[in-house]
Amino acid sequence: MSKKCLGCGNLLDDNYDKDLCERCFRLKYYGEYQVTNKSNIDYFKILDSISENDLVLYITSIFNINLEYLKKFKNVIIVITKKDILPKSIKDLKIINYIKKHYGEYDIEVISSVKNYNLDNLMDKIKKYNKNKVYLVGNTNSGKSTLLNKMIINYSDNNPSITTSIYPSTTLDVINVNIDNITFIDTPGIIDEGSIINYIDNNTLKVITPKKEIKPRTYQIKGKGSLIIENMIRLDYEVEIGSMTIYISNDVNIVRVGFNNNKLHELGKREFNLEKRKDIVITDLCFIKLIGLVKVQIYANSNIKIYERDNLI
Numbered sequence: 001m002s003k004k005c006l007g008c009g010n011l012l013d014d015n016y017d018k019d020l021c022e023r024c025f026r027l028k029y030y031g032e033y034q035v036t037n038k039s040n041i042d043y044f045k046i047l048d049s050i051s052e053n054d055l056v057l058y059i060t061s062i063f064n065i066n067l068e069y070l071k072k073f074k075n076v077i078i079v080i081t082k083k084d085i086l087p088k089s090i091k092d093l094k095i096i097n098y099i100k101k102h103y104g105e106y107d108i109e110v111i112s113s114v115k116n117y118n119l120d121n122l123m124d125k126i127k128k129y130n131k132n133k134v135y136l137v138g139n140t141n142s143g144k145s146t147l148l149n150k151m152i153i154n155y156s157d158n159n160p161s162i163t164t165s166i167y168p169s170t171t172l173d174v175i176n177v178n179i180d181n182i183t184f185i186d187t188p189g190i191i192d193e194g195s196i197i198n199y200i201d202n203n204t205l206k207v208i209t210p211k212k213e214i215k216p217r218t219y220q221i222k223g224k225g226s227l228i229i230e231n232m233i234r235l236d237y238e239v240e241i242g243s244m245t246i247y248i249s250n251d252v253n254i255v256r257v258g259f260n261n262n263k264l265h266e267l268g269k270r271e272f273n274l275e276k277r278k279d280i281v282i283t284d285l286c287f288i289k290l291i292g293l294v295k296v297q298i299y300a301n302s303n304i305k306i307y308e309r310d311n312l313i
Ligand SMILES: Nc1nc2c(ncn2[C@@H]2O[C@H](COP(=O)(O)OP(=O)(O)OP(=O)(O)O)[C@@H](O)[C@H]2O)c(=O)[nH]1
Pocket: 081, 082, 083, 084, 085, 111, 112, 113, 114, 115, 139, 140, 141, 142, 143, 144, 145, 146, 147, 163, 164, 165, 166, 167, 168, 169, 170, 171, 172, 187, 188, 189, 190, 210, 211, 212
């Protein structure tokens, strides 16, 4: 059998004598990122090979809930990761009820791999399915490999070796790991073309990636006003009276400017007429909880997916 990189699952040349490929090595030790030429076409072939006898852990970040391909799989546990970046006051049950209401009666676990939160509960749930193969599936950056590394630490005698990073498409092919007689299979993340991470440079990616608990920023809003987010997104609002709470990395810069200030008006424009208690999601950047009947115009790179949903929290 051909040798695979322990970090990303990519095939290695037969005469290559190290465990990590060049790309993983540079990423792990120098933080240098190399774009990959693999794509969703390759990744979907892997997802299509998952059978009805397998269990799927459908992993999604709490920060960017995306369960687009849930229906492809028969046995699923929805795993909501990165709980640690939302304020502690937000209860798991709130998130679980939201998922059940919008996606149906699934097994759901809210976890944080970084804080080792609820991983024992997740492992108990997995064992109840009594399956030989358990796939970790979900969008790129949702935290699949970080979770599997943590499970290796918690539940096996081996050392974690899967490469993880803030950059998209870190894992490039399947990686099999044996824990407690179950084969866990890490997969490359699905790329969301609408994610802001496809349209920013690496330094900006570092700024917008939340590293610790987010301190939500609340703005009391009245009449017309505008916000500029990290000099790349403009949000104009019009409301009789209301409030706007932004869940975004603490490092992101937000400034209020006058409604008449023309800055960033040249970007693609999206319009929303929001009813009460809606969120606006700017994919992989933030979600904004709006209260009041608000008219919002958002200006951003037109490739970025921006949408409304019911209030998550
Ligand atoms: N705060 C926090 N960050 C996390 C958690 N889990 C993963 N991350 C971070 O999320 C980023 C992506 O993690 P990965 O494990 O590489 O994500 P992935 O789903 O394997 O990504 P691909 O291999 O590209 O599909 C990394 O910067 C991780 O440190 C978590 O529980 N909390």
